[in-house]
Every structure is written in C-alpha cells, then in structure tokens.
Amino acid sequence: MDSEALASPAEGLSLPAPTSAPLYLAVGLALMLVSLVTSVLFVWAGGGLALWGAVGWWREMFPEEAKEFVPAQAESERAPEIVPVPGHVRNLVVGEGGHRVRLPLEYHPYSAGLKGGIAGGLAMALVAGVHGWLTQGSAWHVFNGFALIVLPFFGVAPGPELAGFHAGIALSAAVVHVVLSLLIGLVYASVLPMLPGHPRLWGGIVAPLVWTGAGFVSIELVEPGAAESIQWTVFIVLQIVFGMTAGEVISRSERVKTLQSFPLVARAGFEVDIEGDEL
Amino acid sequence: MSSSRHRERRFGKRARPQARARASRAFLGLLAGQGVAQADAGGGTPSLFLPVAEPAQSILDYGTLLVLICAVIFVVVMGLLALTVVRFRASAVDDGEEPPQIYGSDQLELAWTVVPVLIVIVLGLITAGRIVALQKDTPPAGSLAVRVVGHQWWWELEYPDHGFVTANELHLPLGQVAFLELESEDVIHSFWLPQLSGKLDVIPNRTNTMWIEPQKTGMFVGQCAEYCGTQHANMLLRVFVHAPEDFERWVRDQQQEARRVAAHAEGRALFATTACVNCHTVRGLSEIGSFGPDLTHLMSRTTLAAGAAVNDEARLVDWLTDPDHIKPGARMPAMKLSDAQIARLAGYLSSLE
Amino acid sequence: MTQPLALPMEPATWNRGRVGMACLIFGESTFFSVFVVAYLFYIGKSASGPQPSDVLEFPVFATVCLLSSSATAGLAVKALTQSNTVRAGLALALTVGLGAGFLGATANEWFGLIYGHGLTIGTNLFGTTFYSLVGFHAAHVGLGLLMLTLVLGGVLGGKVGAGDSERVEMVTWYWHFVDAVWIVVLTTVYVVGV
C-alpha cells in the first residue's frame, strides 16, 4: 500500500477512499444484537447487512487498499508560512548567560536529603532513648510512646506495659519513623534553600512546631484524651532535634551554586528579573 | 489484638462532652438549628451534624478532621490560583513580548509530591485506625439483637431475643448497644440512620452487621440509601430511642397477641378470609403471611407504608382502596373490595394497637 | 514519489498492524479475565449438581490439537516469508484441520454434558460459568479459524504471497493468543476447578 506514484506532492495526495462498508457492518451487527429484544427476523436482516459490509470492507483492503486522489489546496488557501513573530521573549537573568533554563540551577543533591532524614531520625531516636532511660528507667518507654503518637489509632493504650519492649509496636513504629524521616529529609533538601533567612531556623524550629501543632489538633479530634497521654514538651524537643540535625546535615551538603541572594519565587523557578533583555 | 478490644469498649462508654456537640453544631449552625426546630414535628433533618449515637458521633469527629485538613489545602491552593490569575493577567495593551519560558523545577515537583505523600500517610493511618475501631464483627456482650430484613419497599424488624416482629419503626433502648443483622429478601437496599450510624448495605444471600449505641432519646429518621426500585424514595425508617424502662414497656406490648375487639369481629373475619392473610401475619389470627409487614400491632406505628403516610383510619381506608394512590408501584395490591368491606377492614385494622 | 499517511518512526518493529493487533489482544484478554474471575469465584458454590469433578474429563485431544496448531501456524508464516507457498499452504491446512479438531472435541464434550449429564447453562452456577467461559473461547477459536481459512484460500488461489506475510503473521498472532487463552481456561476449568 501507500505506493501510488504521483508526479508531485504539490498536485495532491491519495488518501483512503470513502466507503460505506463500515456503516453496513455496524448496522448489521447492531440489528443482530437487537434481534434479542425485537424479532428473530432482525438476525437475518442484520446478518445480511453485516456480511455485505464485511465483504465490502475486505474489497476495500484487498488486494490493494482503495485510495482516492485529493487535489492539493490552491496556493491561496494554504496556511501561509509561519513567520517569526515580532517582539521578543523576555529572558531570565539567573543562570548561564542570561538564558532560559530549567531552574533552580544547583541544589542540594537528593542523597543529602535522605542522609539528613536518616541522621535526623537517628538523633531523634537517640535523644528519646536517653530521655526515657533517665526519667523512666527504660529506653523503650519513649519508643512506645512514639508508636502511640504515630499509631494512636491501633488501640495502643497508654499503661504500664509501655515500659517493656514489644516487637510489633517497635517494628511498626520504626517503619513509620524511617519512612517519615526520609520523606521529610527529601522535602527539606528541595525546599529549605528556597526559603529566605536562615534555613536552620525554618528546618530546625518552624517546621517542627508546625507539624507538632497539626498533630496535636488531629489527635485531639480523632481520639479525645489521647493527647493527654503524650508528653508534649518532650515531643517538641524531639521534633526540633530532628529538624536541626536534618537541616544541618543537608545544609552542609555540597552545593555547586547557591542562589541565596535571589528571592523565593526566582529560586522556585517561577519568576525572574527582567533586567538583561537581550542575550 | 487484646488492646484493640480494650479500645472498642472504651469507645462505647465514653460520655460525649457537650462541647463537641456544640462545636459540630457551630460548624453548620444554620442547618443544625433548623433540624432541631423540626425534630418534634415527626420528621426533622437527619443531619450528620446532629449525631445522637455512636458510631455517628465518632464518624462526625473523624469527618471534621478530614474536612479541616481539606479546608487548609483548599485555602492554600485556591489562594495560590487566585493570586496567580490576578497578578499575572495580561495588561490591556499588548506589548508583543512573550514572558520568560520556564520548563520546570525538579525541586518544586519533589516538594509538591512529598508533602501530599506525607498527608496521605497520616490520613491513611488515621483512617485505618478508625475503620478497625468502628467495625465490629461480633456482638458486644449485653447487646440487644435486632434482625433487619429489607423488602421492596419496607423494613422488617425482628427482635429475636424477645420473639416478635414489627416493621419500619425501630425501637432502641438508651445507652445499650444494639447489634443489627442486616439481610435482604429481594434486591440490595441500604440501611441508613444518619444521626445514629453510617449506612450499610442490605444484600441478599449475605448478613451484614452493624452496631448502634444511642445516647439520646427521641425519634430520628432515616431511609433506604441504595436504589432498590420504583418506591425507593418511600422506604423510610424511623428510630425511637427510649429510656430503658419505656423500652421494656414497649417490648411487653409488642409481645402480646393481637387484640380482639368484639365490635370488629366482622372486619376480623373479612381479614381472615380474604387474600390479606397470604401476605400479612396477625399473631393470634393467622401467621402464614410473610410477604408483607406484620400487622399484629399495626396501630402502635406512626406511619403507614414505610413512612409514605400518617397511620390513621382514614388513610387506612385510602390505602386499602388504592395503594397506588399513596405509594405508586407499591407491592400491596388493590383488593377490589366494596366500600363497606373496606370500612370494616379498616376498622378492624385500626383496633390492632 | 510515495506519500504515506505518515512516515512511521520505526517501520520494521512496530508497524500499524502489530500495534493494532497487540491492542486488540490486550482488550480481549481483559474480556476473558472477567469470565475467568467469575468461574474461579463460583467454584464449589453451585446449589445443586452436577459438580465439575463428576462430569469433566481432562481434554487431552483438544489440548494437543490446539497447542500443536500454534506451531504449524508459525511454520506457515515462516514458509510464506521464504516464498514457499506450497509449504505455507500445507502448514495452514494443517492448522485449520487441528483447529477444527479442537472445535469438534469441544462440541463432543458439550454434547456429552448436555445429553449425558443434563448440564446446561441454567442448571447451576457451574453450568453457567463453564459454558460461558469455554463457549467464548470456542467462539474465538471459530473466528480465528475463519480468518485462517480465508488466508488458506488466498494462498491456494495464489492471491496471498510473500508480500502478505506480515498480515498473515498478524492472523497467527491472534491464533497464538487464542491458544494462550486456552491454557488459562484449561488451568481454570480442568485443573483448579475440579
């Protein structure tokens, strides 16, 4: 197929020829199906039409695909050649040579985010363990307490049994802890450098306070009374330990180019100054 | 999981602080107020914001949290959108310039991927916990057993421990967990009492279970929530929550056989000799009919035809003369009796208190 | 100068015919999986007899027919690409014969089930799911057989030659697919279900 020779494409093209065969086939098949709810006569009528359509279709395709010659549009009807638009494109000034590029240019590598998340998570666990050991005499108490915060809805009631080690609770808490730590590390790595001011302030203090507040509200709404069983000071301290550590690790990671001097939106890749117009 | 059972028990016992009911009401105060005002008129608004039982209260609390989270997302994203559109609207004069073309930012994409992931993790955990806490597969100790059978288009309600059957009006004692077994005689229905519990489908060949722990006396409405045919709209349901001693009295009344009033002997005979008995049971007269509602204490119910009409003698006459007039498409046939016969029959039926 | 509808990106590997047939097979697979799921779901749930273990026998003959017909179909395409129309015709005829053998075996089985054991589509859930699953497969075999017969006619009449090997290969793709479905049906009905 597609082998018809033309003198020149400028004169026209051959395209698949119009045909009523698909319509016949469709009507035939529909009639055959509708015979179920109408009359058995429709099977024969529909079958005949469908066969007619199928044969017609076959003849459209074999031995050669049926084609129709379509003359080319007159020159005046054709879309004119596209001409370059007058006016110009505003360029970015950040980046190489004032050009448009994917922004931001250089950042903390994602691995730094993961590392930061792990470091923060470990630091948090360490502090929590020491605190539990000093105050309650058992490092597991706080771990279970953490499980209670993260999984307050699986029926872990506060009580004396929290002092011991429970494989199930510890494991599920650990999984959630690790996942959350890694994810928050990633967010830190991508977002922290865009924020104005000091990244350690945002990552170490503001963010932990925000999510602690959100957590407090949610727990109180879902399970009134559950909030009482949580030592919120310890909780906040732990979150801040996480935030500081993760933020620190990430901030220290190697950045080829820092964009600290640009405003947030520019660093996010949205907007730029329009000082240098031309290349 | 012993601890989870512990939690479930705590759940039922907790007296709900008034403060939270108030908070919920404040959430949509206008709607709620309207509901309260009309509740005594025999209907009222079955608003989710006026829970009178567990688990409806717990679901509302959970829902409020979800709504809050979604509201925050809504405000942030909608605000961004509005600000963007306002700020970057093209000026009326076209300067012919194209703005800077920015292809994307992996950091931003990562941020707005991971933050929703975190939200989903938290929401998922909360939701999982709620599901586990609110679904009970076995009846709690000391619960009241009720068997609910959905029919096209009415509810059969059986109290197996007390040995009687009624229809369309569920009576429950205050503070006691009722454990409902839901079954269907024909198609799928859905049992829904918005102020008391979520809905649960009533499915042929299956038994679903649901629990309700009423915390307030009164009458509350609900209805079938799964389209079940012509009269789906009039498959209404009423719940009466009584103080325990009132409930006991109601149970004792229901356990009685049907009253025999000498004045209605003719109507009674008519009932027993016509097709009525093929479908309806009147304990003490005929107990073979099971297709239609049990009529033993018909007049103890406030409505007729699953809430389609008020239950009084005049409407009974209407109903017997032409059921389609009250509830078009109802399974009850017009009996083609004379007016006198219908009057006698209605008289007898209205004596079944 | 040739003017195709479009210049294909990689003409040799993924042309219109292949992608179209692959899509059709994908859609057909999801269609069959519904019936397989229904069959698996209702195993052992029939309210009354007969049960599969009472009446079903492992269809050795039909299976051999259908599986080997896939091989002969492949041979036919190979022969056609090498312009060996005689061998292609022979292989196609063998394929059609084996396919017809499969349909015959199925018809024989159904005859036995209906008249020997009184199992119809309305007897119980087993009958319902069995006849619809096996029946739809047999219908697809029938459709494939029709296409193969047309190709065979073309080859015998000298109208289908090496130039059409691509199209013929697409027909055999469909045939291989029908064959693969049979393996699933076989596993579901005659192994898992008994």
Next chain:
Amino acid sequence: MSASTETRVPEAAKRTTAGWSQSLHDWVTTVDHKRLGILYIAAGFFFLVIGGVEAILMRAQLAVPANTLLEPQEFNRLFTMHGTTMVFLVGMPIITGFGNYLIPLMIGARDMAFPRLNAWGFWMFLLGGIVLYMSYFASMGLYGAGTAPDVGWFAYAPLAGKAFSRGNATDYWILGILISGFGSVSGAINMVTTTLTMRCPGMKMNRLPLFVWMMLVVSFLILLALPVLTGAQVMLLFDRFMGAHFFDTQAGGDAVLWQHFFWFFGHPEVYILMIPGFAYASEIIPVFSRKVIFGYSFMVAATIAIGLVAVGVWAHHMFTVGLGKGLSVWFAVMTMIVGIPTGIKLFNWIATLYGGKILLRTPMLFCIGFIGQFLVAGLSGILLSGAPLNWQLSDSYFVVAHFHYVLIGGLVFTIFGACYYWFPKMTGRMLSERLGRWHFWLFFVGFHLTFTTMHVQGVLGMPRRIYTYPAERGWEVWNAISSSGAILQALGVAVFLFALVQAFRRPQWAGPDPWNAWTLEWSTSSPPPAYNFLTIPEVRSRRPLWDLKHPDDPDWEHE
C-alpha cells in the same frame, strides 16, 4: 494575540457547496479522521441536550417537596437514562471525537492508523445510542407501551435481573451500551496505534503534546476497562435470556460480584472521562499564559500514575457493602494515593500560569474554572475515600455533588473550553467572544448553585435517586436552589448553541493560527485539508511552532 487572526474569506467557504444529498453521502461514507471527529462531537452534544433535558425534568420534580410532577417510575427512568447518556453517549464520544480530530494533526500524520475501523467505531457508538433511546418507544414490557430502563446507570444486580426487572427495558440498556462499547474499544485501538506508529519525523515520545500523551493513557484505560463491562453485560444478558445464574441471588449467585465487575470498569471510566479534561487544559493553559507547560515530564508521569492507580481503587464505590476491615483500609488508602499525582497536575498548571501573561479569553476562563472546581472535586473525593465518613456520605447527595464536580466542573468545563479553542481550527470560524463570556458566567454560576448546594443536602441526610421527599426534612431550601441553578446552566448551553449558529450565519474568519499557538495543528489551514499536511512536517521540540516563530530562541535548545 489576535495579530494573526485573518479577515480574509477562505476560498473553501466561497465555493458553492455540493447538494445536500451529496454532502450527506460524503459525511456518511467518510473515513477522514477530522469528519469523524466532528461527527463524534456533534453526536455527543446532541445527546448532551437530551441528557440535560432529563436533568432539568428531575430538578423540576425535586424543586419542592412531595411534588407530583413525575411518577416515580418516570423519575427512575430519567436518572437511569441521564446517567447512562451522560457517561456513554456524551462523555465518551466527545473525548473520542477530540482525540480523533486532534491526534493525527498534533503528531503530523495524515489520518488515523485505521481509517475504516474509525468509521465503524463511530457508527457503532451512534447505533448504541439509538438502541438505548429506542427503549422509550419499543421495549414492550409489563408496562404495556414502551419504557426506558429504570435500574440506575450501574444497574445493580439483582435489581437488573429478570426477577425484578421484567420486560425488555433493561435489555435495551445492556444492548445499547454493549454496541457503543465496541465503538469505544475500536477507537482506543486506533488512538494507541496512531500515536505509536504514525508520528512525523522528530516527534519522539518525549516530544508528544501532552494532549496526545494523555489520550494514550486514556486509550489504554479503555482497553483495560471497557471489555470488563462488556463481559459483565454479556453475563447479565445470559442471565436474562438463557437462564444463567451469574447474578441470580436465588440460585446462589452473588449480588456483589456485579458491583466488583461494574466498578472495575466504572472507576477507570471516571479517569477515562477525566484525563481528556486534563488534556484540553494542558494544551489551553500554556497558550493563554504564553508559557511552556511547567514540568512536562512530571505531567506525563502523573498521568501514567493516575492510570495505574485507577485500576486498584474500584471498591471505594462499595465501602457500604461490608467489605471487611482489610479491604476497606486498602481501598481507602489507595484512593487517597490518587490525590498525589492529581495534586502534581494542579500545581503544575498553577505554576504554568505563574509568571505568565494570562489572557482571559473564553477557553482560558473555562480552564481556570476547571482548576478551581477540580480542586474541590478532588478534596471531596478525599473526604469520600475516608471509609468511615463514606459510610455516611455514600449514596447521598454529597456523592452526587462530588461526581458532578468531577464530570461537569472538571470535564464539561474543559470540553467547552476545548470547543472555543479548537472550533476555529475545525470550521475556520471564530466563536463569538462576547457570547462565550455570557456562556461561561451563566454556566459557572448555574453550576455552583446546583452542585455546591448538593453537598449540603447530602450532609443533611438526603439519599440520591429519590423521586420525592417529605417537607419536614429541611432539604427544601437547598433543593430549590439546586433546581434554580439548573435553569442557568441550561441558559448557558443555549447561549453556546446560539454562538454556534452565529458562527455560521455571521462568520468571523479565523485564519490558520488565531491563538498564536505552538502545536502542529495550527500550522495548517483552518479547516485543514483532507490530507492535513501537504508535506509531512519535521519537528525538533515539543513546540514546533514556537521554534518557527522564534528562530533565534527555539525550544530545542532548552528541553
């Protein structure tokens, strides 16, 4: 923007047209993807008007409590036909129509891969629609004269079984959708094959316009989901005609199995209808922001992710059947996960707007409305995915509000946007901007009056699909508002139809590229010649026309 709009009358429009019978014959026998696309869209709008009339009748019945305008059976038929029509006879053909029309033009091809199959698919769809509506006249069941099906658009077993649905009404429902389903599947095969094999030189997969990418995902979903519905409907036919027991509860059949099958189709179907909406928005928003789409590869990845997750969430339509704890948790969490890729898309659209030069022409108005409404739809979807809350909200008017936000707020708004955007390409004529604004604002206000209030009715305990309700429920105010909104929406659509007529009576010629856009379809004349491109174009980037318009600063230097 309007710099390139032409006032010259195209030669084609001046030429005397052939007689109407010749013209009809040309359209009926056509295998041209552009004509078929227009046929699909026109048929879709025809059914949209029918479905809209059905909706207005229902809203009239529900405007006041205890209304007697409609008999219960009439009402039940109306919502069944309305739902079926809107999903299968409006949504599906319009998305297929735009796909048909635009895919070859956007990838630089001369037609679809299988032009005749394309024609067959259209006729199957149209005949399916005709068969469905024949039920109003022809299905002689127990009720005597003809009746339409009244089992709801998802026809739950056993209500749709022989025992509870006598006569042939339900059979017409099955057959109509079955027949049109063949059309949809063949259309999907065609779109996948065209996209994969007919691209012009240089049109690598990572240069496909987002529209084409999204239609590719949609086509895969159609291939995955529609045969499941076909299979389930065949089972139901067997039950009804041959005494089979698939969904016959009296013989041990399972009522819930139908729901699993139906929603395994039905949920992907939601994305089949919704992703084209994303596709239109992803083409329109960049052009009217004068910016390249933000995060192209993430948009593609998010679309594919939605397609994948779509397969694993179907039972969130079934939280109330008593799924058990494990399945409830699984489907709740999976459903929430859908929110992540959807969120990525929303943010990318907003980021595209940000820093751009936003031209609030009619197509853009509809797309901005879409972003906001789709946000609400997504968030109410999150609420519904929380299984415990779903136990309250499922099957209530809240759900009705939610899916109308998705399908009207999301899909219909973008379809209107797409109409205003591509109508000039299809006909060579502009649609009136003034009428377009009237259309938008009437429809926008009407939509919110009708459907925003429905959230409230749901929360107040009003179940869906009831033909009447008692006065004392406290629902009447909200229902009255809903019904009044329906009138505004109808007015909006009327303005649109009037604008279509105006475009032909007083043509305002568009020229090949009225929007100063960047994809290949704008490089050929409006309407395009039968062969689309005289010479097959060659592209070097995602925005070939940008490259031509800015030769000093082309895209391919940056992608």
